[in-house]
Amino acid sequence: MSKIKVSIKDIAQKAGVSTALVSYVLNGKEKESRVGQEIALKIKQIAAELNYQPSHLAKSLRSGKTHTIGLIIADISNPFFANIARVVEDEAKRNGYTVIIGSSDENADKSRDLLDVLINRQVDGFIIVSSENSEQQIHNLKDKNIPFVLLDRYFPEIPTDFVSTDHYKASYDAGTHLVRNGYKRIGMIAYDSHLFHMQERIRGYRDSLRDNKIDFQNSWLKPVKINTIENGVKASIDEMLASDQPVDAILFATYSLSVSGLKHINHLRLRVPEDLGIVSFGQAEVFELYYCPITYLKQPIVLLGQTAVELLVKKLTSNLNEPAQILMKAELIERASSKAKYSVLT
Amino acid sequence: MSKIKVSIKDIAQKAGVSTALVSYVLNGKEKESRVGQEIALKIKQIAAELNYQPSHLAKSLRSGKTHTIGLIIADISNPFFANIARVVEDEAKRNGYTVIIGSSDENADKSRDLLDVLINRQVDGFIIVSSENSEQQIHNLKDKNIPFVLLDRYFPEIPTDFVSTDHYKASYDAGTHLVRNGYKRIGMIAYDSHLFHMQERIRGYRDSLRDNKIDFQNSWLKPVKINTIENGVKASIDEMLASDQPVDAILFATYSLSVSGLKHINHLRLRVPEDLGIVSFGQAEVFELYYCPITYLKQPIVLLGQTAVELLVKKLTSNLNEPAQILMKAELIERASSKAKYSVLT
DNA sequence: TATTTTTGCTTAAACGATTAAGCAAGTTTT
DNA sequence: AAAACTTGCTTAATCGTTTAAGCAAAAATA
Missing domain, CATH: 3.40.50.2300 (Response regulator)
Structure with a gap:
């Protein structure tokens, strides 16, 4: 059987080059990094041949970005939220993000636990359907400068981004x-x-x-x-x-x-x-x-979910952030x- | 404002010791590693003081374990599966695992994509509600030695672990x-x-x-x-x-x-x-x-979900694995x- | 021809943790 | 007092990537 996991090092070895070159080529930086045409081709071939899959873990550790969004919803067994979750997942994927879903079951303690777990899983940001008495958690996120968007529920006295129904x-x-x-x-x-x-x-x-x-x-x-x-x-x-x-x-x-x-x-x-x-x-x-x-x-479930993701992604990718507070109409x-x-x- | 992220290095510096000592202490290996009592206490205090949160990423990269389970279900908008997801999430958390949920929408291609994404997110194992024509994917998982348990649906001609209703x-x-x-x-x-x-x-x-x-x-x-x-x-x-x-x-x-x-x-x-x-x-x-x-x-949703997690966790932690094929009764x-x-x- | 520029690559540090191996002291044994 | 342990720590490699910096050879310019 083939090796458990093929890394950039394996490719480098097989091609007789350094790992740096492999990284450049596989990230499409051949031009900027002045990699030779022939060797670039060879690297690509070997990568394909070995079915190389980059380690998300290593990438994240290096870059500080996990491309993961934490979605904390109040109750997954409620079809409204289940559907929201689905929309968020789809929209996130479209933007190259993975979603980790957690249900707080309308409980502030559970919500705090979830936040902690997800924060040290290094999610890039949060979409949150808040549960009662979780204001302090929102303040903490702001203090720590962790990007987030509130969904469906928000606290009028805390200035945050949110997307909600009116x-x-x-x-x-x-x-x-x-x-x-x-x-x-x-x-x-x-x-x-x-x-x-x-x-x-x-x-x-x-x-x-x-x-x-x-x-x-x-x-x-x-x-x-x-x-x-x-x-x-x-x-x-x-x-x-x-x-x-x-x-x-x-x-x-x-x-x-x-x-x-x-x-x-x-x-x-x-x-x-x-x-x-x-x-x-x-x-x-x-x-x-x-x-x-x-x-x-x-409620405009699809629009709510999509807009929340869109907003968060914007916060994650650009650093200018005019705060957005969006209210949508229910029909x-x-x-x-x-x-x-x-x-x-x- | 405090530093963006406090690492083991920060603690070491503040305590005036090497990172190794910090790691030993914070992992409760003070005894085996013969760490002095005083310095151990000091390290713990500083860690608490700085509100140190270990980087899951770094741990995973080192250990090869992410403590994450990939759950692939056939359709998240179906309440049966949504509930299964909830049970799996709870049970996994009880075992110290995080769950990443993906919905294949009864589509083999989407299921394959999900598997790929989650595999290079390095999930430790999978719980899968298979969609049609995904036999090849199951074979691939077996070939790659990735632990998994099939849930609710299984392929009689492929010898795998599964938990299903009769x-x-x-x-x-x-x-x-x-x-x-x-x-x-x-x-x-x-x-x-x-x-x-x-x-x-x-x-x-x-x-x-x-x-x-x-x-x-x-x-x-x-x-x-x-x-x-x-x-x-x-x-x-x-x-x-x-x-x-x-x-x-x-x-x-x-x-x-x-x-x-x-x-x-x-x-x-x-x-x-x-x-x-x-x-x-x-x-x-x-x-x-x-x-x-x-x-x-x-269908015995709770028991199905719990058993699937239990089985998978057993496969992940012990290496002896008598294959388990469990059928449960619907009422x-x-x-x-x-x-x-x-x-x-x- | 001597100098500069370009090309094509390598080296090595860094991300944050773990852990085997090693090294001085101090303590015990002979 | 020499040999052998113990104790308490440090060093450095490792996981898989990225990327700034450096270096030699080839090409262009003077």
Whole structure:
């Protein structure tokens, strides 16, 4: 069997030259480095013959660049993030980068661990979907001068590059849509989180009610703890329906919340949209296959992912960096679950 | 601001010793290498003080081990594989390994590219969910003595380590279950693929009919090209229903097929299970939220992933390797979509 | 013809770690 | 007091690349 690993040294030996020449030729620097035509050809042939594969490790050690991006997402089991991951991976590859994915599971400690592991794997930079209470980590990255771009979630009080959906606008649109379609008592189930994107979604919802002259009731807004979604959602729905102003529509702030919610709604034998109108953030096959297709806010996943990679790569390759803060629009996909309750004037 | 990157050299300098001593101390070899107590303490303090993080790159270059596993899966957008990926990642981390994930998108060329990229990123070994026509790649890995474990799919004619579900048995059970519940004309929609696991699923289906004295009809088995699922499934269902022996139940060989199938079944306004019984491979929220919860074959995802990692790590750390070929059982989760058609004797 | 320039190559240091080998002291054994 | 260990450290090679600097021979210029 052939040698375990063929290095530049093997080629040099076989060609009867120094390793330097081989390196020059194999990196296309024959002209600048004044390598003879014949010997250049010979080196190339031998390299091909031995099926030489350069060691990424050695290259990286020398250059200080690994051509690797660390992608830290909040939850890989959420299809939204899984898709983001895929887009990022593809786009990175197109730019010559490999991606190492880590899921923080919405947990700041895990996120910190991931960052540490990836930093001393020498990733060139990060794309991060932040989890709650991870502000300090972002500050650390800035202090250490490690390039990164925040994705989907960002901290308004920390000046960083980010690419995100306009969560406020999305939520506002969803609320307005429900009002226009005749729903009068619109509830929202959200994560009990200080994360800005969640606060924005809530703010958008409340403003949409206010601007449409609907009196917001405290019992309509239910924050659910992220680690007890299933039960939290159940209880929230029960309460929303039991109040003296029972809701006739619910806006779910995330995909996971709506999945739990729809299960419970089925269980209660409520009909959508007759008994309860539904709009949800996120997108998934579930929403198409549910007996009543679900109206949802479609985030521009591909564009989000691509732009994040593009931004990061720009930061990595050029050193001028005008900070970029990009907000994108979500699209409201109208389905049966938020159908107009009765003919409404427009 | 502090130095960009602190190396063993910086510590040595500050402590007034050679780099060798630092290395010994930081690797806990103080005893074997007879390092003085005082200086050892001093070195540790300085390392902590400077927040020294060893360069994984340099370590790997020296040792030839990267402590990285390459995970190549057939399709990251399929929740089954996404979950597998998550399990593998967690289990690997528990063993001190990092995972680099790549999706081959069921394409042999892409799979080959991924292997190449990861090989010269020097991953220590692979866990692979093979795509069609990638046998040669498996042979190459064997020739190059690169450790790997096949996951979920394997090639019976190539002796390799693998961890897989017993696809034959799963399919056989599903078929038998439908027969027992009174379905008489059971169709199957599968991928048009030579992959062994798919052939096994088909064989299990056919054997279950045979053993239950049901005359298999050629029109009941529909292979669908993997890159035209949506239309392929539509056509298949239409044909199955139009034949003179129209099916009264369908077994879907994969999650993606059933999602497409259910959409079309909705569109045809067929009722499940009254008009059509359904059993599917794979598992997902879809199956719970569909108006009629879907009976499915639940593969032991966690155990599959963990075992694969365990096996690979064993191959990487010890050099004795009795080949391991592990088959696990899928569990049939019975839901309403394959309800007994009428009271049946058991 | 003497000098400069160009051409085609080699040498060697560097990236950051590990580790076998070696070398002075100090300590123990005879 | 000579021989033999021990102790506590340093030196230097190595992993696979890149690249600045240097050097001799050939070619161009004076």
